[in-house]
Amino acid sequence: MTMPRIGGSRGMTMGCSARIVGPHGEVFPRRASWRALKRSAHCRVILAAGAAALIAACLGPVEDAVTSHYREPRGNPAAYQGMMNETQARHLQQAVFPKLSEDEHRLLRRVNSAVNRDIRYLSDVQNYALPDKAVTEPPVHQPLLTRLPPARYGDCEDYALTKKHRLVRAGFSASRSFVALAIVPEDYGRITHSVLAIPEGSDWWVLNNWDNDIQRASSLERWWDWEFIRPRYDSYLLSVQTRRIAEQAAAALPAAGGGARARE
Secondary structure (H helix, E strand, O other): OOOOEEEOHHHOOOOOOOEEEOOOOOEEEHHHHHHHHHHHHHHHHHHHHHHHHHHHHHHOOOOOOOOOOOOOOOOOHHHHOOOOOHHHHHHHHHOOOOOOOHHHHHHHHHHHHHHHHHOEEOOHHHHHOOOOOOOOOOOEEOOOOOOOOOEEEEOHHHHHHHHHHHHHHOOOOHHHOEEEEEEEEEOOEEEEEEEEEEEEOOEEEEEEOOEEEEEEHHHHHHHOOOEEEEOEHHHHHHHHHHHHHHHHHHHHHHHHHHHHHHHO
């Protein structure tokens, strides 16, 4: 442990200018004594522990996901492309999303980082002179209402659509990813924001154009005050829990029935 040093004017006296310098450069008056120094170190330990717990909650594995093969939905595969629709919403509420493999996790990270690097953020108004325009894989072009050099410009919706498209191109099923809309806090208020959500067990992995780290929807709602509104994360979580309760009750019925017949 690095001990604090005590010094005064020219480091020679302990007069009224004396001070205590902590191990990380904190300066305390001599009258503050060791109590203030201990409080500083204690707060630092608490903050470090809190940060470690937050990182673990955001990046840890989804423990309740089952290990099985993903079952593709029936029907027209084109319904699972692009933006969220009623077919995708029903599938999200009814399907079981198993544990992702290590290769799949690496694919998500690779695609998320690549798209974040390839596209430059720009609003649809500045880019196309339109209030809203969803574009997958924006081409290199010059924006209409701003003087920027030609590049691949897009808003958060375009990032999410492009990530979904590249995942499908890499062999990841389109029915396992959903362009989700959330209300998130900003310095000047709350805004709507689009991301790509990948369900696993009772949680979603969120691919966000602000960050190359992939985080859990549950952590974003709990710690960062996000609110997923389309689809709703709380509705998804309720459907998973309800299905598990029903499965547990169904599994218990044969044993109860067998016991009743045995008593007869």
